[in-house]
Amino acid sequence: MPRITLQDGMNILEAAFDKARSLGLTVAVSIVDARGDLVAAARMDNAIWWWTESSRGKAVATVAYEGVPSGELLERSSRPVAHGLQQMFHGRFMPQQGAMPVFKDGVLVGAVGTAGGSGEEDEEISGAGAAAVGQ
Amino acid sequence: MPRITLQDGMNILEAAFDKARSLGLTVAVSIVDARGDLVAAARMDNAIWWWTESSRGKAVATVAYEGVPSGELLERSSRPVAHGLQQMFHGRFMPQQGAMPVFKDGVLVGAVGTAGGSGEEDEEISGAGAAAVGQ
Amino acid sequence: MPRITLQDGMNILEAAFDKARSLGLTVAVSIVDARGDLVAAARMDNAIWWWTESSRGKAVATVAYEGVPSGELLERSSRPVAHGLQQMFHGRFMPQQGAMPVFKDGVLVGAVGTAGGSGEEDEEISGAGAAAVGQ
Amino acid sequence: MPRITLQDGMNILEAAFDKARSLGLTVAVSIVDARGDLVAAARMDNAIWWWTESSRGKAVATVAYEGVPSGELLERSSRPVAHGLQQMFHGRFMPQQGAMPVFKDGVLVGAVGTAGGSGEEDEEISGAGAAAVGQ
Numbered sequence: 456m457p458r459i460t461l462q463d464g465m466n467i468l469e470a471a472f473d474k475a476r477s478l479g480l481t482v483a484v485s486i487v488d489a490r491g492d493l494v495a496a497a498r499m500d501n502a503i504w505w506w507t508e509s510s511r512g513k514a515v516a517t518v519a520y521e522g523v524p525s526g527e528l529l530e531r532s533s534r535p536v537a538h539g540l541q542q543m544f545h546g547r548f549m550p551q552q553g554a555m556p557v558f559k560d561g562v563l564v565g566a567v568g569t570a571g572g573s574g575e576e577d578e579e580i581s582g583a584g585a586a587a588v589g590q
Numbered sequence: 591m592p593r594i595t596l597q598d599g600m601n602i603l604e605a606a607f608d609k610a611r612s613l614g615l616t617v618a619v620s621i622v623d624a625r626g627d628l629v630a631a632a633r634m635d636n637a638i639w640w641w642t643e644s645s646r647g648k649a650v651a652t653v654a655y656e657g658v659p660s661g662e663l664l665e666r667s668s669r670p671v672a673h674g675l676q677q678m679f680h681g682r683f684m685p686q687q688g689a690m691p692v693f694k695d696g697v698l699v700g701a702v703g704t705a706g707g708s709g710e711e712d713e714e715i716s717g718a719g720a721a722a723v724g725q
Numbered sequence: 726m727p728r729i730t731l732q733d734g735m736n737i738l739e740a741a742f743d744k745a746r747s748l749g750l751t752v753a754v755s756i757v758d759a760r761g762d763l764v765a766a767a768r769m770d771n772a773i774w775w776w777t778e779s780s781r782g783k784a785v786a787t788v789a790y791e792g793v794p795s796g797e798l799l800e801r802s803s804r805p806v807a808h809g810l811q812q813m814f815h816g817r818f819m820p821q822q823g824a825m826p827v828f829k830d831g832v833l834v835g836a837v838g839t840a841g842g843s844g845e846e847d848e849e850i851s852g853a854g855a856a857a858v859g860q
Numbered sequence: 861m862p863r864i865t866l867q868d869g870m871n872i873l874e875a876a877f878d879k880a881r882s883l884g885l886t887v888a889v890s891i892v893d894a895r896g897d898l899v900a901a902a903r904m905d906n907a908i909w910w911w912t913e914s915s916r917g918k919a920v921a922t923v924a925y926e927g928v929p930s931g932e933l934l935e936r937s938s939r940p941v942a943h944g945l946q947q948m949f950h951g952r953f954m955p956q957q958g959a960m961p962v963f964k965d966g967v968l969v970g971a972v973g974t975a976g977g978s979g980e981e982d983e984e985i986s987g988a989g990a991a992a993v994g995q
Contacts, residue, residue, distance in 0.1 A: 458905075460905050461877075461902055461904050461905055462904065464902055465902070472866075488909075490909065492910075492912070493903070493909075493912040493913075494899060494902065494903060495900075495901065495902035495903075496898060496900065496901050496902075497866055497869055497870070497899065497900035497901075498866065498898070498899060498900075499866050500863075500865050500866050503654070503656065503867035504625065504653075504893075504895070504897035504898075505654060505675060505897075507897070507898040508674075508675070508678060508898075509671045509674065509675070512670075512674050513671075516670075529670075532670045533629065537670070538673075541670070541673060541674055541677060542677060545677055545678060545950045546673070546674035546675065546676070546677030546678040547674065547678070548670045548674065549670045549673075549674040550670050551669055551670040551671050570671075591861050595770050596742075596767055596768065596769050597769050599767055600767070600837070607731075617749075623774075625774065625895055625897075627774035627775075627777070627895075628766060628768070628774075628777040628778075629768060630765075630766065630767035630768075631763060631765065631766050631767075632731055632734055632764065632765035632766075633731065633763070633764060633765075634731050635728075635730050635731055637792065639758075639760065639762035642762070643763075662768040678950075680815045682946075716810075771923070774895065774928065774943060775924060775948075778944075778945075778948060779941045779944065779945070781939065782940075783941075786940075791986065802940045807940075808943075811940070811943060811944055811947060812947060814897040815943035815948060816943070816945065816946070816947030817944065817948070818944075819940045819941045819944040820940050821939055821940040821941050827938055838912050840941075
């Protein structure tokens with residue numbers, strides 16, 4: 456059963472921050488496993504303090520919905536189940552654009568979330584991070 | 591790096607309450623630093639008890655969004671990240687009109703929030719408070 | 726029915742901060758009304774951010790127990806009712822030394838809480854604040 | 861005013877995990893800034909999911925108490941203010957052994973927390989991490 460590793464987490468952070476710098480952006484990035492638990496997270500210098508929280512919240516939502524990129528979750532986000540999950544997580548469940556799933560051998564092993572840019576930019580950065588995982 | 595001081599907080603309270611009296615209004619006013627932590631707060635006689643909380647919540651939202659007056663946050667306020675932040679803060683994050691940022695030397699050092707009037711009136715009072723800060 | 730006023734709150738802050746300076750201490754001070762709702766609060770420069778919260782929590786506990794100085798509440802603080810109240814307040818109920826009641830005409834109208842020194846120092850500063858209220 | 865950087869965070873993680881491996885331990889490590897906000901965090905393969913949370917909670921307590929190693933906080937941890945802070949942080953405030961402060965030019969800029977070993981082992985690993993910060 457493939458799992459996301461510490462090395463994966465570090466590779467994702469490096470690739471995501473490289474992408475952010477190439478776009479001239481300052482962001483925070485979080486990686487969670489398939490359960491939604493934190494594997495690794497960091498924020499760039501001058502990133503706003505709560506971006507670590509929202510990058511994580513987006514990644515949690517992506518794995519909670521079995522790997523759907525968080526940008527496709529907007530419609531679901533207005534439903535009572537989404538509101539209930541958000542309260543169960545004390546707010547740390549944010550079905551909003553900016554996270555991408557991480558797969559190994561076709562199995563969902565986690566997700567990457569980014570915060571600091573627009574939803575599209577965050578998603579692009581998360582995608583660059585996810586692509587750094589050895590398949 | 592400029593920071594907001596206790597004296598700034600007291601000057602803001604005095605200027606904001608003077609403005610409220612000139613408008614014939616009863617309000618509460620809160621001042622937070624750039625992280626969103628409370629610097630000073632007070633409510634006028636006969637102000638409703640929770641106005642201290644909502645004046646603070648608006649100020650927190652303004653610094654959380656890097657100094658945008660809270661009146662410009664309505665669109666963002668309906669998004670999952672905003673709902674999540676509100677829960678992380680136990681409700682003390684309220685992206686609604688009535689707060690203004692405080693700058694020193696061009697650096698965001700905090701925000702003033704007001705509650706008790708209309709959104710426009712609250713914002714005018716917060717603006718009068720913010721203007722009392724030595725630049 | 727006597728009530729605590731904005732002017733009382735400001736006088737308390739001034740007297741408490743004067744006392745703190747005379748003791749060479751940096752503190753935060755909160756004043757609540759007889760219901761436990763915030764009337765005024767402020768922190769001195771370089772005070773730790775959460776002292777505003779704990780100064781308030783001590784003042785809330787004092788009025789919640791009908792004016793007992795919070796230093797006399799240690800025994801009660803270990804009881805289930807105290808734990809329940811603390812959770813109802815999301816932590817903002819702290820029956821620990823450092824707050825003093827405020828009376829007018831023999832009626833409990835509020836409390837002053839201080840954080841930043843030892844329990845004894847905080848209580849002394851709160852007492853100096855409470856003494857500034859016109860009886 | 862010195863601040864903790866992303867590079868500091870990454871250097872701390874590397875040094876702390878190297879120390880953990882040399883001790884034959886599996887841990888999670890979190891780094892927070894002087895306000896208690898997350899800078900970086902990661903967990904080793906096979907670390908228990910909540911160790912990221914407790915490593916962070918210890919680091920938060922250390923900066924909240926102005927840089928006292930979390931192992932010296934046990935007495936304070938039983939007081940009402942500590943319980944209140946823990947509830948304000950949704951549990952993410954844990955004054956228990958395993959965290960060490962990070963200083964730059966003599967200024968407290970953050971803290972490192974570790975979870976997974978005994979309190980003494982966690983503290984040793986956090987200390988190795990803190991020592992990796994350029995002074």
